[in-house]
Amino acid sequence: MEDTDPELYREAFRSTDIPMLIADTNFAFRDINDAGLDFLGYDYDEIIGESVGLIAGDEEVYYEIIEHMLAGESWSGEFVVRRTDDRVVYGHGFATPIVVEGEVQGFLAFFLDTTKQQQYENVSEVLSRLLRHDLRNELNVIYGYTQQVASRIDDEEALAELQLVQDKVLDIVHKSERARDLRDLLERSHDRSNRPVRLDTVLQKRTVDATIDYPDAEFTFENFPEVEVVADDLLGEAIECLLENAVTHNDKETPVVDISVERANGSVYIRVADNGPGVPEAQRDLIFGREEYDQLHHGTGISLFFADNVISSYDGDLWVEDDDDEGAVFCIRLEEQATDE
Structure with a gap:
Protein backbone atom coordinates (compact mmCIF):
# COMPACT_ATOMS: atom_id res chain seq x y z
CA MET A 1 0.00 0.00 0.00
CA GLU A 2 2.81 2.39 -0.93
CA ASP A 3 0.31 4.82 -2.50
CA THR A 4 -1.77 5.16 0.67
CA ASP A 5 -2.34 8.79 1.64
CA PRO A 6 -0.10 9.65 4.66
CA GLU A 7 -3.01 11.67 6.03
CA LEU A 8 -4.81 8.36 6.64
CA TYR A 9 -2.08 7.31 9.07
CA ARG A 10 -2.05 10.70 10.78
CA GLU A 11 -5.81 10.51 11.26
CA ALA A 12 -5.56 6.96 12.62
CA PHE A 13 -2.91 8.12 15.10
CA ARG A 14 -4.97 11.07 16.30
CA SER A 15 -8.38 9.41 16.51
CA THR A 16 -7.49 6.13 18.28
CA ASP A 17 -8.72 5.78 21.85
CA ILE A 18 -5.37 4.38 23.00
CA PRO A 19 -2.94 7.03 24.37
CA MET A 20 -0.07 7.28 21.86
CA LEU A 21 2.95 9.56 21.46
CA ILE A 22 5.81 10.14 19.06
CA ALA A 23 9.19 11.27 20.37
CA ASP A 24 12.17 12.56 18.40
CA THR A 25 15.67 11.12 18.64
CA ASN A 26 16.36 13.36 21.64
CA PHE A 27 13.39 11.76 23.45
CA ALA A 28 11.32 14.94 23.36
CA PHE A 29 7.60 14.96 22.54
CA ARG A 30 7.11 15.42 18.81
CA ASP A 31 3.41 14.53 18.67
CA ILE A 32 0.68 13.09 20.91
CA ASN A 33 -2.89 12.10 20.15
CA ASP A 34 -6.03 13.35 21.89
CA ALA A 35 -6.33 10.20 24.02
CA GLY A 36 -2.78 10.78 25.26
CA LEU A 37 -3.53 14.38 26.17
CA ASP A 38 -6.66 13.38 28.07
CA PHE A 39 -4.79 10.60 29.82
CA LEU A 40 -1.90 12.82 30.92
CA GLY A 41 -3.93 15.98 31.57
CA TYR A 42 -1.79 18.26 29.39
CA ASP A 43 -2.65 20.66 26.59
CA TYR A 44 -0.91 20.02 23.27
CA ASP A 45 1.25 23.16 23.36
CA GLU A 46 2.27 22.47 26.97
CA ILE A 47 3.91 19.15 26.23
CA ILE A 48 5.29 19.32 22.68
CA GLY A 49 9.06 19.82 22.87
CA GLU A 50 9.26 18.67 26.50
CA SER A 51 11.30 15.62 27.50
CA VAL A 52 9.38 12.35 27.66
CA GLY A 53 10.97 11.95 31.09
CA LEU A 54 8.44 14.56 32.26
CA ILE A 55 5.79 11.83 32.56
CA ALA A 56 8.04 9.06 33.87
CA GLY A 57 6.87 7.81 37.25
CA ASP A 58 9.67 5.24 37.47
CA GLU A 59 13.13 6.39 36.32
CA GLU A 60 14.51 2.86 36.19
CA VAL A 61 11.85 1.75 33.71
CA TYR A 62 12.25 4.99 31.74
CA TYR A 63 15.98 4.45 31.25
CA GLU A 64 15.34 0.82 30.37
CA ILE A 65 13.06 2.01 27.55
CA ILE A 66 15.69 4.48 26.34
CA GLU A 67 18.32 1.73 26.23
CA HIS A 68 16.08 -0.39 24.05
CA MET A 69 15.33 2.51 21.70
CA LEU A 70 19.02 3.42 21.32
CA ALA A 71 19.74 -0.21 20.51
CA GLY A 72 17.05 -0.19 17.83
CA GLU A 73 14.89 -2.63 19.79
CA SER A 74 11.22 -2.57 20.67
CA TRP A 75 10.17 -2.57 24.34
CA SER A 76 7.04 -3.67 26.17
CA GLY A 77 6.26 -4.03 29.84
CA GLU A 78 4.80 -2.44 32.95
CA PHE A 79 5.26 1.29 33.43
CA VAL A 80 4.32 4.07 35.83
CA VAL A 81 3.22 7.44 34.46
CA ARG A 82 2.94 10.71 36.37
CA ARG A 83 0.16 12.98 35.14
CA THR A 84 0.24 16.77 35.23
CA ASP A 85 -1.75 16.68 38.50
CA ASP A 86 0.97 14.38 39.98
CA ARG A 87 -1.42 11.43 40.10
CA VAL A 88 0.46 8.19 39.48
CA VAL A 89 -1.01 5.84 36.89
CA TYR A 90 0.01 2.21 36.43
CA GLY A 91 -0.10 0.69 33.00
CA HIS A 92 1.31 -1.55 30.31
CA GLY A 93 3.11 0.01 27.38
CA PHE A 94 4.89 -0.61 24.10
CA ALA A 95 7.60 1.49 22.44
CA THR A 96 9.46 1.02 19.16
CA PRO A 97 11.88 2.99 16.94
CA ILE A 98 10.44 4.64 13.82
CA VAL A 99 12.78 3.69 11.00
CA VAL A 100 12.58 5.54 7.65
CA GLU A 101 14.93 4.44 4.82
CA GLY A 102 17.21 2.73 7.29
CA GLU A 103 17.45 5.71 9.65
CA VAL A 104 15.84 6.05 13.08
CA GLN A 105 13.67 9.17 12.84
CA GLY A 106 11.98 8.93 16.21
CA PHE A 107 10.05 6.62 18.52
CA LEU A 108 6.43 5.55 18.83
CA ALA A 109 4.89 4.56 22.16
CA PHE A 110 1.41 3.66 23.36
CA PHE A 111 0.10 2.61 26.74
CA LEU A 112 -2.88 1.05 28.48
CA ASP A 113 -4.10 2.14 31.91
CA THR A 114 -4.08 -0.79 34.35
CA THR A 115 -4.56 1.28 37.51
CA LYS A 116 -7.83 -0.44 38.34
CA GLN A 117 -6.23 -3.87 38.07
CA GLN A 118 -3.32 -2.74 40.24
CA GLN A 119 -5.72 -1.26 42.80
CA TYR A 120 -7.74 -4.46 43.02
CA GLU A 121 -4.58 -6.52 43.44
CA ASN A 122 -3.47 -4.24 46.28
CA VAL A 123 -6.89 -4.48 47.91
CA SER A 124 -6.78 -8.27 47.63
CA GLU A 125 -3.43 -8.37 49.42
CA VAL A 126 -4.70 -6.13 52.22
CA LEU A 127 -7.86 -8.23 52.56
CA SER A 128 -5.66 -11.24 53.21
CA ARG A 129 -3.72 -9.33 55.87
CA LEU A 130 -6.89 -8.13 57.57
CA LEU A 131 -8.34 -11.61 57.55
CA ARG A 132 -5.24 -13.05 59.18
CA HIS A 133 -5.26 -10.27 61.78
CA ASP A 134 -8.94 -10.73 62.61
CA LEU A 135 -8.68 -14.49 62.81
CA ARG A 136 -5.76 -14.29 65.21
CA ASN A 137 -7.56 -11.88 67.54
CA GLU A 138 -10.83 -13.81 67.48
CA LEU A 139 -9.07 -17.08 68.24
CA ASN A 140 -7.37 -15.43 71.21
CA VAL A 141 -10.78 -14.37 72.51
CA ILE A 142 -12.10 -17.92 72.09
CA TYR A 143 -9.13 -19.28 73.98
CA GLY A 144 -9.77 -16.87 76.85
CA TYR A 145 -13.42 -17.86 77.15
CA THR A 146 -12.67 -21.57 77.03
CA GLN A 147 -10.17 -21.11 79.85
CA GLN A 148 -12.84 -19.44 81.96
CA VAL A 149 -15.32 -22.23 81.28
CA ALA A 150 -12.76 -24.91 82.14
CA SER A 151 -11.90 -23.24 85.47
CA ARG A 152 -15.52 -23.31 86.73
CA ILE A 153 -17.25 -25.95 84.69
CA ASP A 154 -20.06 -26.29 87.24
CA ASP A 155 -20.84 -22.58 87.16
CA GLU A 156 -24.19 -21.86 85.50
CA GLU A 157 -22.69 -18.78 83.90
CA ALA A 158 -20.41 -21.10 81.97
CA LEU A 159 -23.28 -21.80 79.60
CA ALA A 160 -23.58 -18.13 78.78
CA GLU A 161 -19.85 -17.86 78.22
CA LEU A 162 -19.94 -20.94 76.05
CA GLN A 163 -22.59 -19.22 73.96
CA LEU A 164 -20.20 -16.31 73.52
CA VAL A 165 -17.60 -18.78 72.28
CA GLN A 166 -20.06 -20.16 69.78
CA ASP A 167 -20.93 -16.66 68.62
CA LYS A 168 -17.27 -15.87 68.06
CA VAL A 169 -16.78 -19.05 66.07
CA LEU A 170 -19.73 -18.15 63.87
CA ASP A 171 -18.26 -14.67 63.45
CA ILE A 172 -14.97 -16.14 62.25
CA VAL A 173 -16.79 -18.35 59.79
CA HIS A 174 -18.72 -15.35 58.47
CA LYS A 175 -15.57 -13.26 58.06
CA SER A 176 -13.77 -16.09 56.30
CA GLU A 177 -16.64 -16.57 53.89
CA ARG A 178 -16.90 -12.83 53.26
CA ALA A 179 -13.17 -12.52 52.58
CA ARG A 180 -13.21 -15.52 50.28
CA ASP A 181 -16.21 -14.20 48.32
CA LEU A 182 -14.73 -10.72 48.01
CA ARG A 183 -11.37 -12.00 46.82
CA ASP A 184 -13.13 -14.15 44.22
CA LEU A 185 -15.08 -11.12 43.03
CA LEU A 186 -11.95 -9.02 42.84
CA GLU A 187 -10.07 -11.64 40.86
CA ARG A 188 -12.94 -11.98 38.40
CA SER A 189 -13.48 -8.25 38.05
CA HIS A 190 -10.04 -6.60 38.05
CA ASP A 191 -9.84 -6.63 34.25
CA ARG A 192 -13.33 -5.27 33.67
CA SER A 193 -13.84 -1.65 32.72
CA ASN A 194 -16.36 0.62 34.40
CA ARG A 195 -19.63 0.76 32.52
CA PRO A 196 -23.21 2.05 32.85
CA VAL A 197 -25.07 0.24 35.67
CA ARG A 198 -28.75 0.67 36.54
CA LEU A 199 -28.54 1.84 40.15
CA ASP A 200 -32.24 1.38 40.93
CA THR A 201 -32.09 -2.28 39.89
CA VAL A 202 -29.04 -2.92 42.07
CA LEU A 203 -30.54 -1.15 45.08
CA GLN A 204 -33.87 -2.96 44.82
CA LYS A 205 -32.21 -6.37 44.71
CA ARG A 206 -29.80 -5.71 47.58
CA THR A 207 -32.51 -4.19 49.75
CA VAL A 230 -20.52 4.57 36.22
CA ALA A 231 -19.68 1.32 38.04
CA ASP A 232 -19.26 -2.42 37.51
CA ASP A 233 -20.47 -5.75 38.93
CA LEU A 234 -19.02 -5.03 42.37
CA LEU A 235 -21.40 -2.13 43.10
CA GLY A 236 -24.06 -4.45 44.52
CA GLU A 237 -21.54 -6.06 46.86
CA ALA A 238 -20.39 -2.64 48.10
CA ILE A 239 -23.97 -1.59 48.85
CA GLU A 240 -24.61 -4.92 50.60
CA CYS A 241 -21.63 -4.21 52.86
CA LEU A 242 -23.17 -0.90 53.96
CA LEU A 243 -26.59 -2.47 54.63
CA GLU A 244 -24.93 -5.25 56.61
CA ASN A 245 -22.91 -2.74 58.63
CA ALA A 246 -26.03 -0.69 59.44
CA VAL A 247 -27.61 -3.75 61.07
CA THR A 248 -24.72 -5.66 62.65
CA HIS A 249 -23.22 -2.60 64.37
CA ASN A 250 -26.60 -1.36 65.59
CA ASP A 251 -27.31 -1.39 69.33
CA LYS A 252 -31.11 -1.05 69.06
CA GLU A 253 -33.54 -3.93 69.59
CA THR A 254 -34.98 -3.16 66.15
CA PRO A 255 -32.37 -1.74 63.77
CA VAL A 256 -33.92 0.74 61.34
CA VAL A 257 -32.17 1.41 58.04
CA ASP A 258 -33.35 4.03 55.56
CA ILE A 259 -32.03 4.05 51.97
CA SER A 260 -32.48 7.09 49.73
CA VAL A 261 -31.10 8.40 46.43
CA GLU A 262 -30.62 11.94 45.11
CA ARG A 263 -29.28 13.32 41.82
CA ALA A 264 -27.39 16.60 41.52
CA ASN A 265 -24.92 18.17 39.08
CA GLY A 266 -23.99 14.98 37.26
CA SER A 267 -23.61 12.93 40.43
CA VAL A 268 -25.85 10.44 42.21
CA TYR A 269 -25.88 10.29 46.02
CA ILE A 270 -26.92 7.20 47.98
CA ARG A 271 -27.61 7.59 51.70
CA VAL A 272 -27.82 4.62 54.08
CA ALA A 273 -29.02 5.97 57.45
CA ASP A 274 -29.34 3.88 60.61
CA ASN A 275 -30.52 4.38 64.20
CA GLY A 276 -27.39 2.88 65.76
CA PRO A 277 -24.76 4.45 68.02
CA GLY A 278 -23.19 6.59 65.30
CA VAL A 279 -19.51 6.92 64.42
CA PRO A 280 -17.26 9.36 66.34
CA GLU A 281 -15.57 11.82 64.00
CA ALA A 282 -12.10 10.65 65.06
CA GLN A 283 -12.89 7.12 63.84
CA ARG A 284 -14.37 7.95 60.45
CA ASP A 285 -11.21 7.13 58.51
CA LEU A 286 -10.32 4.19 60.73
CA ILE A 287 -13.55 2.31 60.02
CA PHE A 288 -12.74 2.28 56.31
CA GLY A 289 -9.21 1.03 56.90
CA ARG A 290 -7.75 4.27 55.48
CA GLU A 291 -5.43 4.56 58.47
CA GLU A 292 -4.43 2.55 61.52
CA TYR A 293 -3.00 4.12 64.64
CA ASP A 294 -1.20 0.99 65.81
CA GLN A 295 -0.88 -2.67 64.87
CA LEU A 296 -3.76 -3.76 67.09
CA HIS A 297 -6.39 -1.26 66.00
CA HIS A 298 -7.92 -1.45 62.57
CA GLY A 299 -11.32 -0.62 61.14
CA THR A 300 -14.50 -2.46 62.05
CA GLY A 301 -13.77 -5.20 59.54
CA ILE A 302 -13.38 -6.24 55.97
CA SER A 303 -16.72 -5.06 54.60
CA LEU A 304 -16.29 -1.29 54.92
CA PHE A 305 -12.70 -1.49 53.65
CA PHE A 306 -13.94 -3.37 50.61
CA ALA A 307 -16.82 -0.96 49.94
CA ASP A 308 -14.51 2.05 50.20
CA ASN A 309 -12.06 0.67 47.65
CA VAL A 310 -14.77 -0.40 45.23
CA ILE A 311 -16.43 3.03 45.26
CA SER A 312 -13.03 4.68 44.86
CA SER A 313 -12.36 2.58 41.75
CA TYR A 314 -15.37 4.30 40.13
CA ASP A 315 -13.89 7.75 40.93
CA GLY A 316 -16.63 8.01 43.53
CA ASP A 317 -16.60 8.86 47.23
CA LEU A 318 -17.73 7.13 50.41
CA TRP A 319 -18.00 8.87 53.76
CA VAL A 320 -19.98 8.81 57.01
CA GLU A 321 -21.73 11.65 58.82
CA ASP A 322 -24.12 12.11 61.74
CA ASP A 323 -27.83 11.67 61.26
CA ASP A 324 -30.06 14.55 62.34
CA ASP A 325 -31.81 12.40 64.96
CA GLU A 326 -29.50 9.54 65.92
CA GLY A 327 -27.18 7.05 64.35
CA ALA A 328 -24.96 7.42 61.30
CA VAL A 329 -25.45 8.05 57.60
CA PHE A 330 -23.12 6.33 55.13
CA CYS A 331 -23.03 8.35 51.92
CA ILE A 332 -21.92 7.29 48.44
CA ARG A 333 -21.30 9.64 45.53
CA LEU A 334 -21.19 8.11 42.06
CA GLU A 335 -20.88 9.68 38.63
CA GLU A 336 -24.13 9.62 36.68
CA GLN A 337 -23.77 8.03 33.26
CA ALA A 338 -24.21 10.68 30.60
CA THR A 339 -27.00 9.98 28.15
CA ASP A 340 -26.95 10.76 24.45
CA GLU A 341 -29.28 13.62 23.65
Whole structure:
Protein backbone atom coordinates (compact mmCIF):
# COMPACT_ATOMS: atom_id res chain seq x y z
CA MET A 1 0.00 0.00 0.00
CA GLU A 2 2.81 2.39 -0.93
CA ASP A 3 0.31 4.82 -2.50
CA THR A 4 -1.77 5.16 0.67
CA ASP A 5 -2.34 8.79 1.64
CA PRO A 6 -0.10 9.65 4.66
CA GLU A 7 -3.01 11.67 6.03
CA LEU A 8 -4.81 8.36 6.64
CA TYR A 9 -2.08 7.31 9.07
CA ARG A 10 -2.05 10.70 10.78
CA GLU A 11 -5.81 10.51 11.26
CA ALA A 12 -5.56 6.96 12.62
CA PHE A 13 -2.91 8.12 15.10
CA ARG A 14 -4.97 11.07 16.30
CA SER A 15 -8.38 9.41 16.51
CA THR A 16 -7.49 6.13 18.28
CA ASP A 17 -8.72 5.78 21.85
CA ILE A 18 -5.37 4.38 23.00
CA PRO A 19 -2.94 7.03 24.37
CA MET A 20 -0.07 7.28 21.86
CA LEU A 21 2.95 9.56 21.46
CA ILE A 22 5.81 10.14 19.06
CA ALA A 23 9.19 11.27 20.37
CA ASP A 24 12.17 12.56 18.40
CA THR A 25 15.67 11.12 18.64
CA ASN A 26 16.36 13.36 21.64
CA PHE A 27 13.39 11.76 23.45
CA ALA A 28 11.32 14.94 23.36
CA PHE A 29 7.60 14.96 22.54
CA ARG A 30 7.11 15.42 18.81
CA ASP A 31 3.41 14.53 18.67
CA ILE A 32 0.68 13.09 20.91
CA ASN A 33 -2.89 12.10 20.15
CA ASP A 34 -6.03 13.35 21.89
CA ALA A 35 -6.33 10.20 24.02
CA GLY A 36 -2.78 10.78 25.26
CA LEU A 37 -3.53 14.38 26.17
CA ASP A 38 -6.66 13.38 28.07
CA PHE A 39 -4.79 10.60 29.82
CA LEU A 40 -1.90 12.82 30.92
CA GLY A 41 -3.93 15.98 31.57
CA TYR A 42 -1.79 18.26 29.39
CA ASP A 43 -2.65 20.66 26.59
CA TYR A 44 -0.91 20.02 23.27
CA ASP A 45 1.25 23.16 23.36
CA GLU A 46 2.27 22.47 26.97
CA ILE A 47 3.91 19.15 26.23
CA ILE A 48 5.29 19.32 22.68
CA GLY A 49 9.06 19.82 22.87
CA GLU A 50 9.26 18.67 26.50
CA SER A 51 11.30 15.62 27.50
CA VAL A 52 9.38 12.35 27.66
CA GLY A 53 10.97 11.95 31.09
CA LEU A 54 8.44 14.56 32.26
CA ILE A 55 5.79 11.83 32.56
CA ALA A 56 8.04 9.06 33.87
CA GLY A 57 6.87 7.81 37.25
CA ASP A 58 9.67 5.24 37.47
CA GLU A 59 13.13 6.39 36.32
CA GLU A 60 14.51 2.86 36.19
CA VAL A 61 11.85 1.75 33.71
CA TYR A 62 12.25 4.99 31.74
CA TYR A 63 15.98 4.45 31.25
CA GLU A 64 15.34 0.82 30.37
CA ILE A 65 13.06 2.01 27.55
CA ILE A 66 15.69 4.48 26.34
CA GLU A 67 18.32 1.73 26.23
CA HIS A 68 16.08 -0.39 24.05
CA MET A 69 15.33 2.51 21.70
CA LEU A 70 19.02 3.42 21.32
CA ALA A 71 19.74 -0.21 20.51
CA GLY A 72 17.05 -0.19 17.83
CA GLU A 73 14.89 -2.63 19.79
CA SER A 74 11.22 -2.57 20.67
CA TRP A 75 10.17 -2.57 24.34
CA SER A 76 7.04 -3.67 26.17
CA GLY A 77 6.26 -4.03 29.84
CA GLU A 78 4.80 -2.44 32.95
CA PHE A 79 5.26 1.29 33.43
CA VAL A 80 4.32 4.07 35.83
CA VAL A 81 3.22 7.44 34.46
CA ARG A 82 2.94 10.71 36.37
CA ARG A 83 0.16 12.98 35.14
CA THR A 84 0.24 16.77 35.23
CA ASP A 85 -1.75 16.68 38.50
CA ASP A 86 0.97 14.38 39.98
CA ARG A 87 -1.42 11.43 40.10
CA VAL A 88 0.46 8.19 39.48
CA VAL A 89 -1.01 5.84 36.89
CA TYR A 90 0.01 2.21 36.43
CA GLY A 91 -0.10 0.69 33.00
CA HIS A 92 1.31 -1.55 30.31
CA GLY A 93 3.11 0.01 27.38
CA PHE A 94 4.89 -0.61 24.10
CA ALA A 95 7.60 1.49 22.44
CA THR A 96 9.46 1.02 19.16
CA PRO A 97 11.88 2.99 16.94
CA ILE A 98 10.44 4.64 13.82
CA VAL A 99 12.78 3.69 11.00
CA VAL A 100 12.58 5.54 7.65
CA GLU A 101 14.93 4.44 4.82
CA GLY A 102 17.21 2.73 7.29
CA GLU A 103 17.45 5.71 9.65
CA VAL A 104 15.84 6.05 13.08
CA GLN A 105 13.67 9.17 12.84
CA GLY A 106 11.98 8.93 16.21
CA PHE A 107 10.05 6.62 18.52
CA LEU A 108 6.43 5.55 18.83
CA ALA A 109 4.89 4.56 22.16
CA PHE A 110 1.41 3.66 23.36
CA PHE A 111 0.10 2.61 26.74
CA LEU A 112 -2.88 1.05 28.48
CA ASP A 113 -4.10 2.14 31.91
CA THR A 114 -4.08 -0.79 34.35
CA THR A 115 -4.56 1.28 37.51
CA LYS A 116 -7.83 -0.44 38.34
CA GLN A 117 -6.23 -3.87 38.07
CA GLN A 118 -3.32 -2.74 40.24
CA GLN A 119 -5.72 -1.26 42.80
CA TYR A 120 -7.74 -4.46 43.02
CA GLU A 121 -4.58 -6.52 43.44
CA ASN A 122 -3.47 -4.24 46.28
CA VAL A 123 -6.89 -4.48 47.91
CA SER A 124 -6.78 -8.27 47.63
CA GLU A 125 -3.43 -8.37 49.42
CA VAL A 126 -4.70 -6.13 52.22
CA LEU A 127 -7.86 -8.23 52.56
CA SER A 128 -5.66 -11.24 53.21
CA ARG A 129 -3.72 -9.33 55.87
CA LEU A 130 -6.89 -8.13 57.57
CA LEU A 131 -8.34 -11.61 57.55
CA ARG A 132 -5.24 -13.05 59.18
CA HIS A 133 -5.26 -10.27 61.78
CA ASP A 134 -8.94 -10.73 62.61
CA LEU A 135 -8.68 -14.49 62.81
CA ARG A 136 -5.76 -14.29 65.21
CA ASN A 137 -7.56 -11.88 67.54
CA GLU A 138 -10.83 -13.81 67.48
CA LEU A 139 -9.07 -17.08 68.24
CA ASN A 140 -7.37 -15.43 71.21
CA VAL A 141 -10.78 -14.37 72.51
CA ILE A 142 -12.10 -17.92 72.09
CA TYR A 143 -9.13 -19.28 73.98
CA GLY A 144 -9.77 -16.87 76.85
CA TYR A 145 -13.42 -17.86 77.15
CA THR A 146 -12.67 -21.57 77.03
CA GLN A 147 -10.17 -21.11 79.85
CA GLN A 148 -12.84 -19.44 81.96
CA VAL A 149 -15.32 -22.23 81.28
CA ALA A 150 -12.76 -24.91 82.14
CA SER A 151 -11.90 -23.24 85.47
CA ARG A 152 -15.52 -23.31 86.73
CA ILE A 153 -17.25 -25.95 84.69
CA ASP A 154 -20.06 -26.29 87.24
CA ASP A 155 -20.84 -22.58 87.16
CA GLU A 156 -24.19 -21.86 85.50
CA GLU A 157 -22.69 -18.78 83.90
CA ALA A 158 -20.41 -21.10 81.97
CA LEU A 159 -23.28 -21.80 79.60
CA ALA A 160 -23.58 -18.13 78.78
CA GLU A 161 -19.85 -17.86 78.22
CA LEU A 162 -19.94 -20.94 76.05
CA GLN A 163 -22.59 -19.22 73.96
CA LEU A 164 -20.20 -16.31 73.52
CA VAL A 165 -17.60 -18.78 72.28
CA GLN A 166 -20.06 -20.16 69.78
CA ASP A 167 -20.93 -16.66 68.62
CA LYS A 168 -17.27 -15.87 68.06
CA VAL A 169 -16.78 -19.05 66.07
CA LEU A 170 -19.73 -18.15 63.87
CA ASP A 171 -18.26 -14.67 63.45
CA ILE A 172 -14.97 -16.14 62.25
CA VAL A 173 -16.79 -18.35 59.79
CA HIS A 174 -18.72 -15.35 58.47
CA LYS A 175 -15.57 -13.26 58.06
CA SER A 176 -13.77 -16.09 56.30
CA GLU A 177 -16.64 -16.57 53.89
CA ARG A 178 -16.90 -12.83 53.26
CA ALA A 179 -13.17 -12.52 52.58
CA ARG A 180 -13.21 -15.52 50.28
CA ASP A 181 -16.21 -14.20 48.32
CA LEU A 182 -14.73 -10.72 48.01
CA ARG A 183 -11.37 -12.00 46.82
CA ASP A 184 -13.13 -14.15 44.22
CA LEU A 185 -15.08 -11.12 43.03
CA LEU A 186 -11.95 -9.02 42.84
CA GLU A 187 -10.07 -11.64 40.86
CA ARG A 188 -12.94 -11.98 38.40
CA SER A 189 -13.48 -8.25 38.05
CA HIS A 190 -10.04 -6.60 38.05
CA ASP A 191 -9.84 -6.63 34.25
CA ARG A 192 -13.33 -5.27 33.67
CA SER A 193 -13.84 -1.65 32.72
CA ASN A 194 -16.36 0.62 34.40
CA ARG A 195 -19.63 0.76 32.52
CA PRO A 196 -23.21 2.05 32.85
CA VAL A 197 -25.07 0.24 35.67
CA ARG A 198 -28.75 0.67 36.54
CA LEU A 199 -28.54 1.84 40.15
CA ASP A 200 -32.24 1.38 40.93
CA THR A 201 -32.09 -2.28 39.89
CA VAL A 202 -29.04 -2.92 42.07
CA LEU A 203 -30.54 -1.15 45.08
CA GLN A 204 -33.87 -2.96 44.82
CA LYS A 205 -32.21 -6.37 44.71
CA ARG A 206 -29.80 -5.71 47.58
CA THR A 207 -32.51 -4.19 49.75
CA VAL A 208 -34.81 -7.18 49.25
CA ASP A 209 -31.90 -9.51 50.02
CA ALA A 210 -31.18 -7.56 53.23
CA THR A 211 -34.79 -7.84 54.44
CA ILE A 212 -34.49 -11.62 54.07
CA ASP A 213 -31.05 -11.85 55.70
CA TYR A 214 -32.00 -9.60 58.64
CA PRO A 215 -35.68 -10.27 59.47
CA ASP A 216 -35.41 -8.44 62.82
CA ALA A 217 -34.39 -5.19 61.11
CA GLU A 218 -36.63 -2.63 59.44
CA PHE A 219 -35.64 -1.26 56.01
CA THR A 220 -37.38 1.84 54.69
CA PHE A 221 -37.09 3.39 51.23
CA GLU A 222 -39.11 5.08 48.52
CA ASN A 223 -39.07 4.32 44.81
CA PHE A 224 -35.51 4.65 43.54
CA PRO A 225 -35.03 6.89 40.48
CA GLU A 226 -34.24 5.11 37.23
CA VAL A 227 -30.67 6.21 36.74
CA GLU A 228 -27.45 4.74 35.37
CA VAL A 229 -24.14 5.29 37.14
CA VAL A 230 -20.52 4.57 36.22
CA ALA A 231 -19.68 1.32 38.04
CA ASP A 232 -19.26 -2.42 37.51
CA ASP A 233 -20.47 -5.75 38.93
CA LEU A 234 -19.02 -5.03 42.37
CA LEU A 235 -21.40 -2.13 43.10
CA GLY A 236 -24.06 -4.45 44.52
CA GLU A 237 -21.54 -6.06 46.86
CA ALA A 238 -20.39 -2.64 48.10
CA ILE A 239 -23.97 -1.59 48.85
CA GLU A 240 -24.61 -4.92 50.60
CA CYS A 241 -21.63 -4.21 52.86
CA LEU A 242 -23.17 -0.90 53.96
CA LEU A 243 -26.59 -2.47 54.63
CA GLU A 244 -24.93 -5.25 56.61
CA ASN A 245 -22.91 -2.74 58.63
CA ALA A 246 -26.03 -0.69 59.44
CA VAL A 247 -27.61 -3.75 61.07
CA THR A 248 -24.72 -5.66 62.65
CA HIS A 249 -23.22 -2.60 64.37
CA ASN A 250 -26.60 -1.36 65.59
CA ASP A 251 -27.31 -1.39 69.33
CA LYS A 252 -31.11 -1.05 69.06
CA GLU A 253 -33.54 -3.93 69.59
CA THR A 254 -34.98 -3.16 66.15
CA PRO A 255 -32.37 -1.74 63.77
CA VAL A 256 -33.92 0.74 61.34
CA VAL A 257 -32.17 1.41 58.04
CA ASP A 258 -33.35 4.03 55.56
CA ILE A 259 -32.03 4.05 51.97
CA SER A 260 -32.48 7.09 49.73
CA VAL A 261 -31.10 8.40 46.43
CA GLU A 262 -30.62 11.94 45.11
CA ARG A 263 -29.28 13.32 41.82
CA ALA A 264 -27.39 16.60 41.52
CA ASN A 265 -24.92 18.17 39.08
CA GLY A 266 -23.99 14.98 37.26
CA SER A 267 -23.61 12.93 40.43
CA VAL A 268 -25.85 10.44 42.21
CA TYR A 269 -25.88 10.29 46.02
CA ILE A 270 -26.92 7.20 47.98
CA ARG A 271 -27.61 7.59 51.70
CA VAL A 272 -27.82 4.62 54.08
CA ALA A 273 -29.02 5.97 57.45
CA ASP A 274 -29.34 3.88 60.61
CA ASN A 275 -30.52 4.38 64.20
CA GLY A 276 -27.39 2.88 65.76
CA PRO A 277 -24.76 4.45 68.02
CA GLY A 278 -23.19 6.59 65.30
CA VAL A 279 -19.51 6.92 64.42
CA PRO A 280 -17.26 9.36 66.34
CA GLU A 281 -15.57 11.82 64.00
CA ALA A 282 -12.10 10.65 65.06
CA GLN A 283 -12.89 7.12 63.84
CA ARG A 284 -14.37 7.95 60.45
CA ASP A 285 -11.21 7.13 58.51
CA LEU A 286 -10.32 4.19 60.73
CA ILE A 287 -13.55 2.31 60.02
CA PHE A 288 -12.74 2.28 56.31
CA GLY A 289 -9.21 1.03 56.90
CA ARG A 290 -7.75 4.27 55.48
CA GLU A 291 -5.43 4.56 58.47
CA GLU A 292 -4.43 2.55 61.52
CA TYR A 293 -3.00 4.12 64.64
CA ASP A 294 -1.20 0.99 65.81
CA GLN A 295 -0.88 -2.67 64.87
CA LEU A 296 -3.76 -3.76 67.09
CA HIS A 297 -6.39 -1.26 66.00
CA HIS A 298 -7.92 -1.45 62.57
CA GLY A 299 -11.32 -0.62 61.14
CA THR A 300 -14.50 -2.46 62.05
CA GLY A 301 -13.77 -5.20 59.54
CA ILE A 302 -13.38 -6.24 55.97
CA SER A 303 -16.72 -5.06 54.60
CA LEU A 304 -16.29 -1.29 54.92
CA PHE A 305 -12.70 -1.49 53.65
CA PHE A 306 -13.94 -3.37 50.61
CA ALA A 307 -16.82 -0.96 49.94
CA ASP A 308 -14.51 2.05 50.20
CA ASN A 309 -12.06 0.67 47.65
CA VAL A 310 -14.77 -0.40 45.23
CA ILE A 311 -16.43 3.03 45.26
CA SER A 312 -13.03 4.68 44.86
CA SER A 313 -12.36 2.58 41.75
CA TYR A 314 -15.37 4.30 40.13
CA ASP A 315 -13.89 7.75 40.93
CA GLY A 316 -16.63 8.01 43.53
CA ASP A 317 -16.60 8.86 47.23
CA LEU A 318 -17.73 7.13 50.41
CA TRP A 319 -18.00 8.87 53.76
CA VAL A 320 -19.98 8.81 57.01
CA GLU A 321 -21.73 11.65 58.82
CA ASP A 322 -24.12 12.11 61.74
CA ASP A 323 -27.83 11.67 61.26
CA ASP A 324 -30.06 14.55 62.34
CA ASP A 325 -31.81 12.40 64.96
CA GLU A 326 -29.50 9.54 65.92
CA GLY A 327 -27.18 7.05 64.35
CA ALA A 328 -24.96 7.42 61.30
CA VAL A 329 -25.45 8.05 57.60
CA PHE A 330 -23.12 6.33 55.13
CA CYS A 331 -23.03 8.35 51.92
CA ILE A 332 -21.92 7.29 48.44
CA ARG A 333 -21.30 9.64 45.53
CA LEU A 334 -21.19 8.11 42.06
CA GLU A 335 -20.88 9.68 38.63
CA GLU A 336 -24.13 9.62 36.68
CA GLN A 337 -23.77 8.03 33.26
CA ALA A 338 -24.21 10.68 30.60
CA THR A 339 -27.00 9.98 28.15
CA ASP A 340 -26.95 10.76 24.45
CA GLU A 341 -29.28 13.62 23.65
